[in-house]
Amino acid sequence: MPVVRTYTRVYVDDLDTALPAFVGLTGEQPSLRFAYRGLELAAVGGHLLLAGTPEALAPYRATHATVIITSLDEALALLAEHGGEILDGPNTVPTGRNVTVRHPGGAIVEYVEHHEEAIARLP
Template identity: 60%
Template sequence: MKVLATLARVYVDDLDTALPTLRELTGESEGLRFPHAGVEVARIGGLLVVAGTEEALAPFRRVQSTLLVDDLDGLGELLRTLGGELLDGPNQVPTGRNATARHPGGAVFEYVEFDRSRPVFAD
């Protein structure tokens, strides 16, 4: 498994309000936007913006960053070997597969393996 990119997570109450400033600051537009599990998600540059009510965001806030990887297979075994743990997944999500893991020391990351054939990527 190789990490291809790291996305900093940004939690906001409204995506449409937050995105114009982020577009201006990054010089980019969102390349991906979709609803998921009661929140809205958009990727803009190196950011993953997650929007929703405080209640909807609560289960997502423990995740500190999203790691895009080429393959999720073997993640659980790797984490156990290193002293971490798989908290959830792998699961099917709108973008492919994901898993949530706690690393040694307590950091919590979401791992995502994109499946570019999924409808969320259609133009």
Template identity: 60%
Template sequence: MAVLTTYARVYVDDLDAALPTFEALTGAKPELRFVYEGVELAAVGACLLVAGTPEALAPFRNVQVTAIVDDLEEILTVVAREGGQTLDGPNAVPTGQNLTILHPGGAVIEYVRFDSAKVEAQT
């Protein structure tokens, strides 16, 4: 199992208003941009901007990081061995599959295994 990349989550009210600043700071354009469960998301550099109303963002705010991995099953194995808890998933998402884990010590991390065809459709 490998963590391929990580995205710091940044919660914003308005994605279109936030994007120009993050593009200027990172020198990058959004790699991904899509809508999921009432929120808009865009990956810019090492940030995953998550935008929506306070009500729409509420279910997502406890997640601190999104990690892109090559194997969700291995994540589940490690979490079970180390005493973590699966909060949600695995689920089908616009970019592949995800799951959300509560790690011992309190960190909440979303793990995503990209499906290249789905990712390509979101760029």
């Protein structure tokens, strides 16, 4: 179950205001941009920007990273072996399927298995 990419999560008030600085810093245009559960999201470089109201962002702020993987089922089996706790999901999301897991030790990570179209858009 290889990791395809890992994104640092960045929580912002307004995506259109935040994006130009990240585009300038990374030298890349957003590879993904979509809406989900009252949020706007964009992937640029190694960052996943999540924008929304404080109330909309509140349930997601504890999540440390988003990891793109090749098999959500394999990840779930591995994480269960090591005592991971599913906090949300598995869900169907605009880019494929995801799950949010609390790892032993407390780290909270979102794992996403992208569908073919989303994989094709990754840099």
